[in-house]
Structure formats: C-alpha cells, structure tokens
Amino acid sequence: MSKRTDPAPDDRLDELESKRRQAEQAGGEERIAAQHKKGKLTARERLGILLDPGSLNEIDPYRAHRHHAFGLDEQRYPGDSVVTGFGRVDGRMLAVYAQDFTVLGGSFSEVQGQKVARLLDLALDAGVPVVGLMDSVGARIQEGVYSLAAFSELFWRNTQASGIVPQISVMLGPCAGGSVYSPGLTDFVIMAEGSNMFITGPKVIETVTGEKVGLDELGGAGVHNGISGVAHFAAASEQEALALTRKLLGYLPANNAEPPPRRAPADDPQRMETALNSLVPGDPSEAYDIRAVIELVFDRGSFLEVHAGFAQNAVVGFVRLHGAVVGVLANQPMVKAGVLDIDASDKLARFIRFCDAFNIPLATFVDTPGFLPGVREEHGGIIRHGAKIVYAYSEATVPKLAVITRKAYGGAYIVMSSKYIRTDLVYAWPTAEIAVMGAEGAVEILYADKLKGRPDKAEAEKDYVDAFRAEFGSPYAAAASGHVDDVIRPEETRPKLIAALELLRDKRVPSRPRKHGNIPL
Amino acid sequence: MTTLEQGLFLSALGMGLTFAALAVVILLILLLQGLFPARRPVHKPIHAPRYAAAERERQAAIAAAVWYLSTQMQARSKVDAALGQRLESGPGPYWQSSRMDDA
Amino acid sequence: MKNKHLKVFLDGTEFDVEVQAVDAHGLEVSVNGRLYKVEFEDLDEAALIPVIAPTAPAGPGGPLRAPMPGDVTQVMVKTGDEVGVGQELLVLEAMKMKNVLRAPRAGRVAAVDVAAGQSVAHGDVLVRFEE
Numbered sequence: 001m002s003k004r005t006d007p008a009p010d011d012r013l014d015e016l017e018s019k020r021r022q023a024e025q026a027g028g029e030e031r032i033a034a035q036h037k038k039g040k041l042t043a044r045e046r047l048g049i050l051l052d053p054g055s056l057n058e059i060d061p062y063r064a065h066r067h068h069a070f071g072l073d074e075q076r077y078p079g080d081s082v083v084t085g086f087g088r089v090d091g092r093m094l095a096v097y098a099q100d101f102t103v104l105g106g107s108f109s110e111v112q113g114q115k116v117a118r119l120l121d122l123a124l125d126a127g128v129p130v131v132g133l134m135d136s137v138g139a140r141i142q143e144g145v146y147s148l149a150a151f152s153e154l155f156w157r158n159t160q161a162s163g164i165v166p167q168i169s170v171m172l173g174p175c176a177g178g179s180v181y182s183p184g185l186t187d188f189v190i191m192a193e194g195s196n197m198f199i200t201g202p203k204v205i206e207t208v209t210g211e212k213v214g215l216d217e218l219g220g221a222g223v224h225n226g227i228s229g230v231a232h233f234a235a236a237s238e239q240e241a242l243a244l245t246r247k248l249l250g251y252l253p254a255n256n257a258e259p260p261p262r263r264a265p266a267d268d269p270q271r272m273e274t275a276l277n278s279l280v281p282g283d284p285s286e287a288y289d290i291r292a293v294i295e296l297v298f299d300r301g302s303f304l305e306v307h308a309g310f311a312q313n314a315v316v317g318f319v320r321l322h323g324a325v326v327g328v329l330a331n332q333p334m335v336k337a338g339v340l341d342i343d344a345s346d347k348l349a350r351f352i353r354f355c356d357a358f359n360i361p362l363a364t365f366v367d368t369p370g371f372l373p374g375v376r377e378e379h380g381g382i383i384r385h386g387a388k389i390v391y392a393y394s395e396a397t398v399p400k401l402a403v404i405t406r407k408a409y410g411g412a413y414i415v416m417s418s419k420y421i422r423t424d425l426v427y428a429w430p431t432a433e434i435a436v437m438g439a440e441g442a443v444e445i446l447y448a449d450k451l452k453g454r455p456d457k458a459e460a461e462k463d464y465v466d467a468f469r470a471e472f473g474s475p476y477a478a479a480a481s482g483h484v485d486d487v488i489r490p491e492e493t494r495p496k497l498i499a500a501l502e503l504l505r506d507k508r509v510p511s512r513p514r515k516h517g518n519i520p521l
Numbered sequence: 522m523t524t525l526e527q528g529l530f531l532s533a534l535g536m537g538l539t540f541a542a543l544a545v546v547i548l549l550i551l552l553l554q555g556l557f558p559a560r561r562p563v564h565k566p567i568h569a570p571r572y573a574a575a576e577r578e579r580q581a582a583i584a585a586a587v588w589y590l591s592t593q594m595q596a597r598s599k600v601d602a603a604l605g606q607r608l609e610s611g612p613g614p615y616w617q618s619s620r621m622d623d624a
Numbered sequence: 625m626k627n628k629h630l631k632v633f634l635d636g637t638e639f640d641v642e643v644q645a646v647d648a649h650g651l652e653v654s655v656n657g658r659l660y661k662v663e664f665e666d667l668d669e670a671a672l673i674p675v676i677a678p679t680a681p682a683g684p685g686g687p688l689r690a691p692m693p694g695d696v697t698q699v700m701v702k703t704g705d706e707v708g709v710g711q712e713l714l715v716l717e718a719m720k721m722k723n724v725l726r727a728p729r730a731g732r733v734a735a736v737d738v739a740a741g742q743s744v745a746h747g748d749v750l751v752r753f754e755e
Contacts, residue, residue, distance in 0.1 A: 336723060369719045372719075376747075438720060501608060502605065581639060588641045
C-alpha cells in the first residue's frame, strides 16, 4: 500500500499565492506594458485609484472560458477579460467591474457577461451602486452567439437595476457595437479623453454611406458631451475620470430606499448675498450667467454640473443646501437666450427623473422666453420632447421648489416647475415677468385692430408695450392670482429655500398603482 | 591693637561713613522725587478751525455707520434662529413609512 | 428704519443720530442737528460674483453656426484673429435678447461670413476656423 503524499498545508497556501499572482498578471507583462505605452492604465490599477485603499474584494478571479474555436483554448486566462468585485468609496460600499484590455482586448465574452451579471445580481440584492470601467474592443467574435447572450444578460440587469441602485459607466477606452447599450442604459456616463463610443465604426460607415470620419470625430468624448448628449461628464485623463466618479458618488444614495448622503453644513444658512440683488441686468435683452446664481445661493463650492457641454441653454447638476443634496435645474439666459429646445428638454427631463427615483429634492430657476421657434424644431418633434419636461415634473414626488428670476412666458413657464404641476413652493424675484408671452408679441396680437394703418404706429405700439409691461411684466399679477407663493428679495433666496426644504423634508405623496406611465419618448 | 588692626579699623570706618552719606543723598533724592513728581511735557493740539470741522464730520460718519450696523444686527436677531436644523438629520418616520407603500 | 433715533457714544463724545431717509445705497442722517449724506459700498459684493469660465460646447471641428435664427448686431473678430476657447466672437440678437456667441475652441479665424446688420437662419455658418 503506497502512502499518499498529500501536499502539506504550506504547499497549498503557496499554490493559492501563485494562482493569485497569475490572476493579477491578467494578460501578462507584455500586454500590461503595451497598455501603459498607450498611456492607459490596467483594470486593477484603475480600481486601485477609484476605491479606498485596500478595500477591493475581488470575486470570480479564477473564472475562465470554456471555448475552443479559433485557438481560444490556448488563450485561457483566469478571470477572463473583466475584474469584478466590491469595495468602498469614502467608506461607502459599492460594486465595481473593470474591463481588462490586456486579456483579449477586454472583449465581451460569455464569461465576462456571467461575471458582470453575477455582480449586478449581488449589487441589486445588497442595494449598492454599480460602477463599470469600460475599455473593450467589443464582442469576442470567436465565441459567436455566446457573447451576444452575455450582452443581453447585462442589459437586462442594467434595466432591472435602473432606478433602484445608481449605475455609473466610466469610459476609459474604446466601446463599440452592441456593448455601448450598457453605458447607454446607465444613469451617468463619464468619458475620459481618448475614449470613444459608437454602434458602427468608421470603416463600416465608409462602406455603407461613403462618409469618411475618424474615431474621435465619430464618437469621442467631445462628441458625446457636446453633440449627442450620451455622455454626462468629460475628463481630461483617466485619473480625473476616476476622481470625478468618486465625487459624483458623494451626492448619491446607495439605493432608492435611502435619502442622499448628508454632509455637516459648513456654510451659514442665513447668508444673504447682496450680489444677487443686482445680478439680473436692468435691460431685459442683456444676459447673465445663471450658474452665478446657483453658486451664490447654494452651499459654497458644492455645485457639480452635470451634462455641462450638452444643451447649454439649460443647466442641471447637484448642489448641497445646508448639507442636504438637491438637484438643481435652470435656464441659462447666456446661451440661446435660455430658450427650451429639443436637446434641453431631454436633458432636463432625464435629470428630473433620476432625482425623483433617488429621493433627491429638486430646485428650479426659471428665466426662459419660451420654446425655440422654427420649422427645424417643430419637425424635430419639440412637442414630444417638451412634453417630457412636464411629464417628469408632474410625476416627481420629491420636494420641488422653484425660483422665477426673470422671464417666464407661456408654455415654457408652465413646464418649468410651475405651481400647477404641483411644485411645492414657487418664489419669484421682483424682476420676474410672468406672462403668456412677451410684451411686444402680446401687443401685436391684442391691439392688431387698434394699430392697423395708423401713422404713429411705432409710437402707439411702444405705449401699449410699456403699459403691458407695467401691468404684466412683474410678479405681482401672478402673485395676486396665486401663481407664485411669494415675491422675495434675491438676497433672501438662500434662507427661503432652506426653510422650504426643511418643511418638505418628510414629504410623501400617495401614488395610484399602475405598471408605469407612458412618457413621450 | 597692632598698627595693622588700627589701619583696617580706620579704613572700614571711613568707607562706612562714605556709603552712609551716599545712602542719605539717595534717600534725599527719592524723597524730593516723591514730593515733586516729573510732569509730562504739554502737547498743544493744533486746533485749526478747518481741521476741527473735518474731524467732526468724520466722527458723525462713524456714528451713522455704527447706527446702521446696529440696526442691521437688531434686524438679524429677528431671523429664524433654527434655520436649517431639520435638514441636519434625515427624513423621519413619516417619509420612511411611505417606503413600504411603493411595493 | 426711518426716524430711528439713537445716541452713539464715540470716544466719550455723545452724538445724537436720527435717520431721515434710507435707500439701497445709503442714508441721510442728522447727527447733532447737522444733516449728512452717507453712502455705503459693499466691498464683498464686487468680489463675490463668481466668475465661471464659459464652457463652450465641446465638439469636433467645424465652423461656428447660428444656434437660432436672428440678426447679427455686432462682430468682434476678423479674418486672421487668434481666438481662445470661449472668446466672444459676435452678438446675435434673437428672442429679443443679445446672445453672445463664443468660440468653441482655440484657433485662428479663417473667415467671417456675416456682417453686422445681417439676418441669419438656424445653422447658417457664421465664423470659419483654420483647421
């Protein structure tokens, strides 16, 4: 009888250590060096920057694919093309996954799909946010339909988790083809300089439509932040993108059953900013930067603008008011006169719905002359898109506050968080002009008969306009009929909003059961 | 006594007398200083008429500023002292119970 | 605040202060019977209007196009000028407001296709940049 020589416990531990080393080496030293040469970091390096030191708990590091076709059996790596796990950011737990470009180009495979789906299931059960670091050539063609199935599992889970836990996608490399739908489904997309996203690449586009376009021009960070609106943040480097992710997470609750994280208030709640009193120019044709209002009213330095490069005629972002997180939305008079158009409507509506899903109160600053006129907008469906804003505000049950700083005309006034779509408290500055339309337009219609064929038409028109403006170009007519809750001095805005937010801290609104509404899309 | 002893005795006596006299003089000085203390040199302020008027105006402006600020501070004391307190803790049971409603 | 009457003691001297009129910038006071006009300048005010760098919409190359139909009222640059990101290029009057259009990126102006007083439609090319 031969004696079995079982490996001693020490040998077993050594074996584990060597397997760990191998898993950490991922695609091997050469490929890691190649990644660095391109100015990019590896998946684990990125996670090291994103998470609090030492907090990463990796799961499924030894999971490997089972395919043989096209030489895949020679290219079997532990963990495959993604690193998944959970860790902490500023002490708060979250689930993370980072595509590993050193393993077969980070290609989306069956195993990657399984690992990420497993992670999302865990995150949904645990109620923690999910952050995905993307850097992948796309589907692993060698695995065929298996990789497609993997994608779908991910997208289904992105959807199941939507509105329950915050999901953030950080683009740190290419992302092409079907896989872009995962970031497309998540709540926020951060793009680092050099990353890109598109469904069909330049080569195929050239074959089909003949258009010649480069990678960056087609789907780079600039394009998605400025034109398509797919990305919400742009970062100059990977480190900046990861730092931005940490900052963003600081405003968000871990799940939809929690209020957003509070900070100890460091700014005086009674602060009356006299600068606000003179911010709105006396000349109604002069613009001002609404972001200056936001910076002055809310806790100093707390403004994180979201979607800053897209539809700049509207401004959205997170702020803190006495330490409590608030979602702020505003028209930007400095860009396109602050009109509402298709892109601005989409930007506002999506942000409102995110905040409503995650218990973040809303504060809206209104200064808009209306929707952008033109055949282009009408044929583009401004009706459908503008309706999104009304829908989002009307459906939202978080505390809603509004401050009308200057113009609030017609339909745009109604959609921008007016009293009757159940905004809890609406304040107006003395410079507010709440009217069906601007004075000039109204006079042209109302006094058309009286002005027809008069020799002194210009003079008379001016008199009518002045009279109209005197009566309606102020908040008092609106206040008299209950359209606004109070007219306040601009410098009082901060204490007024704090008191309002305090009142509504525990706001709850009963809801009627329905599967879900049918928001115009 | 020996000659040496005599000499030493005389020296001691002489020195003692000298120092005693010095002490008397010092005491005399201190006594006189106490009786007649030194007076500070007299400053004659320049009271030109124009200067006086400007000075009064300046003081009046200060007085007005002090008044203004004091009313501001009084106004401040009428503000909401508890502003912001409710936000320092999270939502209460009224909100939390609604979490159960959204099944 | 008007007619508020106070005694103010300054270095031992008593002043009788009474306010006659107050407005946003200052007040009229009588101090010991003499009337003075006092103006205040809030030094904090000027410093604290936050200057936020204009973020021009990030985008790839291409000319500056009219974001909405309107009238060009002022042109601040000419061919050959070097401009920085966010620099003011021209003023477009639209929706009854003066819209300042800014450079989407740094570069040299290759051509200015419009002049003051011209009407433009949505999408019309206004300023072209050297690639």
